[in-house]
Amino acid sequence: MGQPPQEVSPLSLNRLSLYLRCLRQLQDQGVTRISSQELARQFHLSAALIRKDLAQFGEFGIRGIGYQVEPLIETINVVLGLDREHRIAVVGMGRLGSALASYLGFNEGAFRIVAAFDSDRRKVGKKVGHLEIHHIEELTEVVRETQAEIALLTSPARVAQGIYEELTAAGIRAVLNFAPTQLAVEPDVPTKSVDVRIHLEELAFFLR
Protein backbone atom coordinates (compact mmCIF):
# COMPACT_ATOMS: atom_id res chain seq x y z
CA MET A 1 0.00 0.00 0.00
CA GLY A 2 2.55 2.54 -1.14
CA GLN A 3 1.86 6.25 -1.45
CA PRO A 4 4.43 7.45 -3.95
CA PRO A 5 2.97 10.68 -5.29
CA GLN A 6 3.28 13.60 -2.94
CA GLU A 7 1.69 15.51 -5.81
CA VAL A 8 -1.88 14.69 -6.69
CA SER A 9 -3.82 16.82 -9.12
CA PRO A 10 -6.62 18.82 -7.50
CA LEU A 11 -9.12 17.21 -9.86
CA SER A 12 -7.98 13.73 -8.98
CA LEU A 13 -8.07 14.62 -5.29
CA ASN A 14 -11.62 15.84 -5.59
CA ARG A 15 -12.64 12.61 -7.28
CA LEU A 16 -11.05 10.47 -4.59
CA SER A 17 -13.42 12.03 -2.04
CA LEU A 18 -16.23 11.38 -4.42
CA TYR A 19 -15.33 7.72 -4.82
CA LEU A 20 -15.22 7.44 -1.07
CA ARG A 21 -18.77 8.74 -0.77
CA CYS A 22 -19.94 6.29 -3.44
CA LEU A 23 -18.11 3.36 -1.88
CA ARG A 24 -19.51 4.11 1.57
CA GLN A 25 -22.97 4.07 0.05
CA LEU A 26 -22.28 0.71 -1.61
CA GLN A 27 -20.91 -0.63 1.66
CA ASP A 28 -24.14 0.36 3.43
CA GLN A 29 -26.00 -1.61 0.78
CA GLY A 30 -23.90 -4.66 1.55
CA VAL A 31 -21.88 -4.64 -1.67
CA THR A 32 -18.44 -6.17 -1.04
CA ARG A 33 -16.76 -5.78 -4.40
CA ILE A 34 -17.23 -3.76 -7.56
CA SER A 35 -15.51 -3.16 -10.88
CA SER A 36 -14.53 0.28 -12.14
CA GLN A 37 -17.09 -0.11 -14.93
CA GLU A 38 -19.94 -0.84 -12.57
CA LEU A 39 -18.90 2.00 -10.26
CA ALA A 40 -18.78 4.33 -13.24
CA ARG A 41 -22.19 3.21 -14.47
CA GLN A 42 -23.92 3.56 -11.11
CA PHE A 43 -22.52 6.97 -10.26
CA HIS A 44 -22.01 8.45 -13.72
CA LEU A 45 -18.23 8.55 -13.62
CA SER A 46 -15.47 7.41 -15.98
CA ALA A 47 -14.12 3.88 -15.51
CA ALA A 48 -10.68 4.65 -16.96
CA LEU A 49 -10.38 7.66 -14.69
CA ILE A 50 -11.30 5.69 -11.61
CA ARG A 51 -8.56 3.19 -12.41
CA LYS A 52 -6.00 5.91 -13.10
CA ASP A 53 -6.90 7.83 -9.94
CA LEU A 54 -6.55 4.74 -7.77
CA ALA A 55 -3.49 3.32 -9.51
CA GLN A 56 -1.37 6.35 -8.53
CA PHE A 57 -1.18 5.00 -5.01
CA GLY A 58 -0.65 1.31 -5.65
CA GLU A 59 -2.42 -1.73 -7.06
CA PHE A 60 -5.67 -2.19 -5.19
CA GLY A 61 -7.76 -4.01 -7.75
CA ILE A 62 -7.84 -7.69 -8.62
CA ARG A 63 -7.61 -8.32 -12.35
CA GLY A 64 -10.61 -10.11 -13.70
CA ILE A 65 -12.60 -9.26 -10.57
CA GLY A 66 -12.59 -5.60 -9.55
CA TYR A 67 -12.06 -3.86 -6.21
CA GLN A 68 -12.94 -5.03 -2.72
CA VAL A 69 -15.15 -2.28 -1.30
CA GLU A 70 -14.08 -2.26 2.32
CA PRO A 71 -10.31 -2.39 1.83
CA LEU A 72 -10.58 0.23 -0.88
CA ILE A 73 -12.44 2.59 1.47
CA GLU A 74 -9.72 2.05 4.04
CA THR A 75 -7.02 2.74 1.45
CA ILE A 76 -8.57 5.98 0.27
CA ASN A 77 -9.06 7.00 3.89
CA VAL A 78 -5.34 6.59 4.45
CA VAL A 79 -4.43 8.37 1.21
CA LEU A 80 -6.61 11.36 2.17
CA GLY A 81 -5.35 11.40 5.75
CA LEU A 82 -8.75 10.50 7.19
CA ASP A 83 -7.31 7.80 9.42
CA ARG A 84 -6.93 10.29 12.23
CA GLU A 85 -9.13 12.97 13.74
CA HIS A 86 -9.00 16.54 12.44
CA ARG A 87 -9.86 19.30 14.86
CA ILE A 88 -12.02 22.09 13.46
CA ALA A 89 -12.77 25.65 14.53
CA VAL A 90 -15.88 27.41 13.23
CA VAL A 91 -15.66 31.20 13.00
CA GLY A 92 -19.01 32.93 12.71
CA MET A 93 -21.97 31.32 14.41
CA GLY A 94 -24.70 32.77 12.23
CA ARG A 95 -27.07 30.47 10.42
CA LEU A 96 -24.37 29.12 8.12
CA GLY A 97 -21.87 28.47 10.89
CA SER A 98 -24.55 26.74 12.96
CA ALA A 99 -25.63 24.67 9.98
CA LEU A 100 -22.07 23.53 9.40
CA ALA A 101 -21.53 22.78 13.08
CA SER A 102 -24.64 20.64 13.31
CA TYR A 103 -23.91 18.87 10.02
CA LEU A 104 -20.46 17.85 11.15
CA GLY A 105 -21.52 17.32 14.75
CA PHE A 106 -23.90 14.55 13.81
CA ASN A 107 -21.32 12.81 11.67
CA GLU A 108 -18.82 11.21 13.97
CA GLY A 109 -15.82 10.57 11.80
CA ALA A 110 -12.53 12.10 10.83
CA PHE A 111 -13.70 15.62 11.70
CA ARG A 112 -14.48 17.05 15.10
CA ILE A 113 -15.47 20.59 15.93
CA VAL A 114 -13.48 21.78 18.92
CA ALA A 115 -14.15 25.53 18.93
CA ALA A 116 -16.76 28.08 17.84
CA PHE A 117 -16.49 31.87 17.65
CA ASP A 118 -18.74 34.84 17.04
CA SER A 119 -18.38 38.61 17.34
CA ASP A 120 -21.87 39.03 18.83
CA ARG A 121 -21.55 39.14 22.62
CA ARG A 122 -25.13 37.95 23.00
CA LYS A 123 -24.11 34.61 21.54
CA VAL A 124 -20.95 34.25 23.60
CA GLY A 125 -21.24 31.62 26.32
CA LYS A 126 -24.18 29.89 24.65
CA LYS A 127 -23.80 26.25 23.83
CA VAL A 128 -24.04 24.68 20.41
CA GLY A 129 -24.33 21.00 21.15
CA HIS A 130 -21.71 20.54 23.87
CA LEU A 131 -19.64 23.41 22.55
CA GLU A 132 -19.40 26.89 24.07
CA ILE A 133 -19.28 29.90 21.75
CA HIS A 134 -16.27 32.14 22.36
CA HIS A 135 -15.92 35.80 21.53
CA ILE A 136 -13.78 36.36 18.51
CA GLU A 137 -11.28 38.32 20.59
CA GLU A 138 -10.28 35.02 22.17
CA LEU A 139 -9.61 33.45 18.78
CA THR A 140 -5.84 33.20 18.97
CA GLU A 141 -5.85 31.88 22.50
CA VAL A 142 -8.60 29.30 22.01
CA VAL A 143 -7.28 28.07 18.67
CA ARG A 144 -3.94 27.45 20.33
CA GLU A 145 -5.47 25.76 23.36
CA THR A 146 -7.72 23.48 21.36
CA GLN A 147 -5.07 22.80 18.74
CA ALA A 148 -7.63 23.23 15.98
CA GLU A 149 -6.11 22.43 12.59
CA ILE A 150 -8.83 23.43 10.16
CA ALA A 151 -11.00 26.56 10.24
CA LEU A 152 -14.43 27.06 8.70
CA LEU A 153 -14.63 30.79 8.03
CA THR A 154 -18.21 32.09 7.83
CA SER A 155 -17.71 35.73 8.77
CA PRO A 156 -18.94 38.70 6.71
CA ALA A 157 -16.75 39.40 3.69
CA ARG A 158 -15.24 42.64 4.96
CA VAL A 159 -13.61 41.07 8.03
CA ALA A 160 -12.70 37.73 6.44
CA GLN A 161 -9.15 38.68 5.45
CA GLY A 162 -8.29 39.90 8.94
CA ILE A 163 -9.68 36.78 10.59
CA TYR A 164 -7.89 34.61 8.05
CA GLU A 165 -4.60 36.18 9.04
CA GLU A 166 -5.32 35.75 12.73
CA LEU A 167 -6.22 32.13 12.14
CA THR A 168 -3.05 31.30 10.27
CA ALA A 169 -0.95 33.23 12.79
CA ALA A 170 -2.58 31.19 15.56
CA GLY A 171 -1.48 27.97 13.90
CA ILE A 172 -4.50 26.94 11.79
CA ARG A 173 -3.16 24.77 8.98
CA ALA A 174 -6.06 24.78 6.49
CA VAL A 175 -9.09 26.99 5.84
CA LEU A 176 -12.45 26.45 4.20
CA ASN A 177 -13.74 29.94 3.42
CA PHE A 178 -17.44 30.71 2.96
CA ALA A 179 -17.09 34.51 2.95
CA PRO A 180 -17.71 35.91 -0.53
CA THR A 181 -14.35 37.53 -0.96
CA GLN A 182 -11.06 36.73 -2.67
CA LEU A 183 -8.63 35.97 0.16
CA ALA A 184 -4.92 36.72 -0.05
CA VAL A 185 -3.85 33.25 1.00
CA GLU A 186 -0.80 32.04 2.86
CA PRO A 187 1.07 29.78 0.43
CA ASP A 188 1.57 27.07 3.04
CA VAL A 189 -2.01 27.07 4.33
CA PRO A 190 -4.26 25.14 1.94
CA THR A 191 -7.35 27.24 1.49
CA LYS A 192 -10.54 26.50 -0.40
CA SER A 193 -13.48 28.81 -0.97
CA VAL A 194 -17.14 28.05 -1.38
CA ASP A 195 -19.23 30.89 -2.76
CA VAL A 196 -22.90 30.21 -3.39
CA ARG A 197 -23.30 33.34 -5.46
CA ILE A 198 -20.60 32.20 -7.86
CA HIS A 199 -22.26 28.82 -8.26
CA LEU A 200 -25.58 30.52 -8.95
CA GLU A 201 -24.03 32.82 -11.51
CA GLU A 202 -22.58 29.84 -13.31
CA LEU A 203 -25.99 28.20 -13.41
CA ALA A 204 -27.58 31.43 -14.66
CA PHE A 205 -25.27 31.32 -17.67
CA PHE A 206 -26.97 28.15 -18.90
CA LEU A 207 -30.40 29.77 -18.68
CA ARG A 208 -29.73 32.64 -21.05
Added chain:
Amino acid sequence: MGQPPQEVSPLSLNRLSLYLRCLRQLQDQGVTRISSQELARQFHLSAALIRKDLAQFGEFGIRGIGYQVEPLIETINVVLGLDREHRIAVVGMGRLGSALASYLGFNEGAFRIVAAFDSDRRKVGKKVGHLEIHHIEELTEVVRETQAEIALLTSPARVAQGIYEELTAAGIRAVLNFAPTQLAVEPDVPTKSVDVRIHLEELAFFLR
Protein backbone atom coordinates in the same frame (compact mmCIF):
# COMPACT_ATOMS: atom_id res chain seq x y z
CA MET B 1 -20.54 43.35 -27.83
CA GLY B 2 -20.86 40.04 -29.63
CA GLN B 3 -21.37 36.74 -27.84
CA PRO B 4 -20.04 34.18 -30.30
CA PRO B 5 -19.21 31.17 -28.12
CA GLN B 6 -22.24 29.23 -27.01
CA GLU B 7 -19.63 26.93 -25.44
CA VAL B 8 -17.60 28.28 -22.56
CA SER B 9 -15.35 26.03 -20.54
CA PRO B 10 -16.54 25.44 -16.98
CA LEU B 11 -13.25 26.77 -15.67
CA SER B 12 -13.51 29.95 -17.68
CA LEU B 13 -17.13 30.34 -16.58
CA ASN B 14 -16.17 30.03 -12.97
CA ARG B 15 -13.52 32.69 -13.39
CA LEU B 16 -15.91 35.11 -15.04
CA SER B 17 -18.01 35.09 -11.85
CA LEU B 18 -14.86 35.63 -9.91
CA TYR B 19 -13.82 38.62 -12.01
CA LEU B 20 -17.26 40.04 -11.47
CA ARG B 21 -16.87 39.85 -7.71
CA CYS B 22 -13.47 41.53 -7.93
CA LEU B 23 -14.70 44.24 -10.27
CA ARG B 24 -17.69 45.02 -8.06
CA GLN B 25 -15.32 45.44 -5.16
CA LEU B 26 -13.14 47.81 -7.19
CA GLN B 27 -16.21 49.72 -8.27
CA ASP B 28 -17.20 50.19 -4.62
CA GLN B 29 -13.74 51.63 -4.03
CA GLY B 30 -14.28 54.13 -6.84
CA VAL B 31 -11.86 52.58 -9.31
CA THR B 32 -13.02 53.31 -12.87
CA ARG B 33 -10.47 51.46 -14.95
CA ILE B 34 -7.91 48.72 -14.47
CA SER B 35 -5.47 46.67 -16.51
CA SER B 36 -5.42 42.88 -16.56
CA GLN B 37 -2.04 42.97 -14.86
CA GLU B 38 -3.24 45.12 -12.00
CA LEU B 39 -6.37 43.01 -11.59
CA ALA B 40 -4.21 39.90 -11.53
CA ARG B 41 -1.85 41.38 -8.98
CA GLN B 42 -4.56 42.58 -6.61
CA PHE B 43 -6.58 39.37 -6.63
CA HIS B 44 -3.89 36.76 -7.29
CA LEU B 45 -5.07 35.78 -10.74
CA SER B 46 -3.36 35.37 -14.13
CA ALA B 47 -3.31 38.39 -16.43
CA ALA B 48 -3.12 36.37 -19.65
CA LEU B 49 -6.04 34.26 -18.53
CA ILE B 50 -8.16 37.28 -17.70
CA ARG B 51 -7.58 38.61 -21.21
CA LYS B 52 -8.32 35.26 -22.85
CA ASP B 53 -11.45 34.76 -20.79
CA LEU B 54 -12.81 38.17 -21.67
CA ALA B 55 -11.71 38.15 -25.30
CA GLN B 56 -13.94 35.16 -26.12
CA PHE B 57 -16.94 37.47 -26.04
CA GLY B 58 -15.58 40.51 -27.86
CA GLU B 59 -13.05 43.29 -27.45
CA PHE B 60 -13.75 45.11 -24.24
CA GLY B 61 -10.35 46.49 -23.37
CA ILE B 62 -8.58 49.60 -24.61
CA ARG B 63 -5.04 48.93 -25.76
CA GLY B 64 -2.52 50.91 -23.83
CA ILE B 65 -5.07 51.60 -21.08
CA GLY B 66 -6.91 48.59 -19.76
CA TYR B 67 -10.59 47.92 -19.03
CA GLN B 68 -13.29 50.33 -17.92
CA VAL B 69 -14.65 48.83 -14.71
CA GLU B 70 -18.31 49.71 -15.00
CA PRO B 71 -18.87 48.73 -18.65
CA LEU B 72 -16.95 45.50 -18.07
CA ILE B 73 -19.19 44.58 -15.14
CA GLU B 74 -22.19 45.23 -17.35
CA THR B 75 -20.71 43.08 -20.12
CA ILE B 76 -20.00 40.14 -17.86
CA ASN B 77 -23.47 40.49 -16.40
CA VAL B 78 -24.91 40.11 -19.88
CA VAL B 79 -22.62 37.21 -20.75
CA LEU B 80 -23.65 35.34 -17.59
CA GLY B 81 -27.30 36.12 -18.06
CA LEU B 82 -27.47 38.28 -14.93
CA ASP B 83 -29.26 41.10 -16.72
CA ARG B 84 -32.59 39.64 -15.72
CA GLU B 85 -34.04 38.23 -12.52
CA HIS B 86 -33.77 34.51 -11.75
CA ARG B 87 -36.47 32.99 -9.59
CA ILE B 88 -35.26 30.55 -6.97
CA ALA B 89 -36.95 27.83 -4.92
CA VAL B 90 -35.32 26.59 -1.72
CA VAL B 91 -36.12 23.02 -0.75
CA GLY B 92 -35.36 22.19 2.87
CA MET B 93 -35.71 24.94 5.44
CA GLY B 94 -33.31 23.60 7.99
CA ARG B 95 -30.39 25.71 9.11
CA LEU B 96 -28.66 25.52 5.74
CA GLY B 97 -31.77 26.37 3.73
CA SER B 98 -32.50 29.30 6.05
CA ALA B 99 -28.92 30.51 5.83
CA LEU B 100 -29.08 30.46 2.03
CA ALA B 101 -32.45 32.19 2.00
CA SER B 102 -31.27 35.00 4.24
CA TYR B 103 -27.99 35.36 2.37
CA LEU B 104 -29.73 35.79 -0.96
CA GLY B 105 -32.64 37.70 0.54
CA PHE B 106 -30.43 40.53 1.70
CA ASN B 107 -28.70 40.76 -1.66
CA GLU B 108 -31.12 42.35 -4.05
CA GLY B 109 -29.80 41.46 -7.45
CA ALA B 110 -30.20 38.94 -10.22
CA PHE B 111 -31.55 36.30 -7.84
CA ARG B 112 -34.85 36.30 -6.01
CA ILE B 113 -36.23 33.59 -3.79
CA VAL B 114 -39.84 32.96 -4.66
CA ALA B 115 -40.61 29.71 -2.84
CA ALA B 116 -39.53 27.69 0.19
CA PHE B 117 -40.38 24.11 1.13
CA ASP B 118 -39.95 21.76 4.06
CA SER B 119 -41.28 18.33 5.00
CA ASP B 120 -41.78 19.30 8.65
CA ARG B 121 -45.43 20.36 9.10
CA ARG B 122 -44.48 22.48 12.12
CA LYS B 123 -42.56 24.79 9.79
CA VAL B 124 -45.28 24.98 7.14
CA GLY B 125 -47.06 28.32 7.09
CA LYS B 126 -44.25 30.11 8.92
CA LYS B 127 -42.68 33.07 7.25
CA VAL B 128 -39.04 33.45 6.31
CA GLY B 129 -38.72 37.11 5.52
CA HIS B 130 -41.85 37.78 3.47
CA LEU B 131 -41.94 34.20 2.24
CA GLU B 132 -44.28 31.46 3.42
CA ILE B 133 -42.93 27.92 3.84
CA HIS B 134 -44.89 25.32 1.89
CA HIS B 135 -45.12 21.63 2.60
CA ILE B 136 -43.04 19.59 0.22
CA GLU B 137 -46.15 17.84 -1.08
CA GLU B 138 -47.08 21.11 -2.78
CA LEU B 139 -43.72 21.28 -4.53
CA THR B 140 -44.86 20.61 -8.08
CA GLU B 141 -47.81 22.97 -7.83
CA VAL B 142 -45.95 25.86 -6.21
CA VAL B 143 -42.91 25.56 -8.47
CA ARG B 144 -45.22 25.83 -11.46
CA GLU B 145 -47.19 28.73 -9.99
CA THR B 146 -44.14 30.74 -9.01
CA GLN B 147 -42.26 29.84 -12.19
CA ALA B 148 -39.11 29.20 -10.20
CA GLU B 149 -36.18 28.45 -12.52
CA ILE B 150 -33.43 27.45 -10.13
CA ALA B 151 -33.68 25.18 -7.09
CA LEU B 152 -31.44 25.09 -4.03
CA LEU B 153 -31.69 21.54 -2.77
CA THR B 154 -30.85 21.17 0.94
CA SER B 155 -32.77 18.03 1.83
CA PRO B 156 -31.27 14.97 3.54
CA ALA B 157 -29.25 12.81 1.15
CA ARG B 158 -31.64 9.88 1.03
CA VAL B 159 -34.55 11.88 -0.40
CA ALA B 160 -32.51 14.20 -2.63
CA GLN B 161 -32.79 12.12 -5.81
CA GLY B 162 -36.58 11.90 -5.55
CA ILE B 163 -36.93 15.64 -4.94
CA TYR B 164 -34.53 16.34 -7.78
CA GLU B 165 -36.75 14.39 -10.15
CA GLU B 166 -39.86 16.16 -8.91
CA LEU B 167 -38.17 19.51 -9.37
CA THR B 168 -37.10 18.86 -12.93
CA ALA B 169 -40.50 17.37 -13.77
CA ALA B 170 -42.10 20.53 -12.40
CA GLY B 171 -40.07 22.68 -14.77
CA ILE B 172 -37.02 23.69 -12.72
CA ARG B 173 -34.23 24.43 -15.17
CA ALA B 174 -31.12 24.35 -12.96
CA VAL B 175 -30.25 22.89 -9.56
CA LEU B 176 -27.66 23.70 -6.91
CA ASN B 177 -27.46 20.59 -4.74
CA PHE B 178 -26.20 20.66 -1.14
CA ALA B 179 -27.24 17.12 -0.25
CA PRO B 180 -24.19 14.87 0.12
CA THR B 181 -25.13 12.40 -2.57
CA GLN B 182 -24.27 11.75 -6.19
CA LEU B 183 -27.36 12.75 -8.16
CA ALA B 184 -28.37 11.07 -11.40
CA VAL B 185 -28.78 14.31 -13.31
CA GLU B 186 -31.04 15.23 -16.19
CA PRO B 187 -28.72 16.05 -19.10
CA ASP B 188 -30.62 19.24 -19.94
CA VAL B 189 -30.81 20.55 -16.38
CA PRO B 190 -27.49 22.11 -15.38
CA THR B 191 -26.75 20.81 -11.91
CA LYS B 192 -23.93 21.67 -9.53
CA SER B 193 -23.17 20.13 -6.18
CA VAL B 194 -21.59 21.61 -3.10
CA ASP B 195 -20.44 19.12 -0.50
CA VAL B 196 -18.67 20.45 2.56
CA ARG B 197 -17.44 17.04 3.56
CA ILE B 198 -15.69 16.59 0.22
CA HIS B 199 -13.99 19.97 0.59
CA LEU B 200 -12.86 19.04 4.09
CA GLU B 201 -11.50 15.72 2.90
CA GLU B 202 -9.49 17.51 0.24
CA LEU B 203 -8.03 19.82 2.88
CA ALA B 204 -7.26 16.87 5.13
CA PHE B 205 -5.09 15.42 2.38
CA PHE B 206 -2.67 18.34 2.71
CA LEU B 207 -2.33 17.80 6.46
CA ARG B 208 -1.03 14.25 6.31
Added chain:
DNA sequence: CCGTGTGAAGTCCTTCACAGCT
Protein backbone atom coordinates in the same frame (compact mmCIF):
# COMPACT_ATOMS: atom_id res chain seq x y z
C1' DC C 1 -12.36 -14.84 -20.27
C1' DC C 2 -12.60 -10.54 -17.53
C1' DG C 3 -11.06 -6.36 -15.51
C1' DT C 4 -6.99 -3.89 -13.96
C1' DG C 5 -3.00 -1.11 -14.83
C1' DT C 6 -0.72 1.69 -18.24
C1' DG C 7 1.72 3.67 -22.32
C1' DA C 8 0.12 6.36 -26.18
C1' DA C 9 -3.03 9.37 -28.36
C1' DG C 10 -6.11 12.93 -28.09
C1' DT C 11 -8.26 16.85 -26.05
C1' DC C 12 -8.47 20.71 -23.26
C1' DC C 13 -6.44 24.50 -20.69
C1' DT C 14 -2.74 27.80 -19.56
C1' DT C 15 1.30 30.41 -20.43
C1' DC C 16 4.26 32.72 -23.53
C1' DA C 17 5.47 36.29 -26.42
C1' DC C 18 4.55 39.64 -29.66
C1' DA C 19 1.92 42.18 -33.33
C1' DG C 20 -1.13 45.87 -33.39
C1' DC C 21 -3.79 49.60 -31.54
C1' DT C 22 -4.15 53.87 -28.57
Added chain:
DNA sequence: AGCTGTGAAGGACTTCACACGG
Protein backbone atom coordinates in the same frame (compact mmCIF):
# COMPACT_ATOMS: atom_id res chain seq x y z
C1' DA D 1 5.38 53.70 -24.19
C1' DG D 2 1.74 50.63 -22.51
C1' DC D 3 -1.70 47.11 -22.73
C1' DT D 4 -4.87 44.30 -25.26
C1' DG D 5 -5.88 40.42 -28.23
C1' DT D 6 -4.06 36.20 -30.06
C1' DG D 7 -1.43 32.52 -32.54
C1' DA D 8 1.85 29.21 -31.01
C1' DA D 9 4.11 26.55 -27.51
C1' DG D 10 3.78 24.10 -23.52
C1' DG D 11 1.54 21.49 -19.97
C1' DA D 12 -2.21 18.98 -17.81
C1' DC D 13 -5.90 16.00 -17.91
C1' DT D 14 -8.82 12.39 -20.05
C1' DT D 15 -9.77 8.71 -23.13
C1' DC D 16 -8.26 4.90 -25.75
C1' DA D 17 -6.84 0.38 -26.29
C1' DC D 18 -4.34 -3.47 -25.07
C1' DA D 19 -0.83 -6.30 -22.48
C1' DC D 20 -0.91 -8.68 -18.38
C1' DG D 21 -2.46 -11.26 -14.34
C1' DG D 22 -6.11 -13.76 -11.88
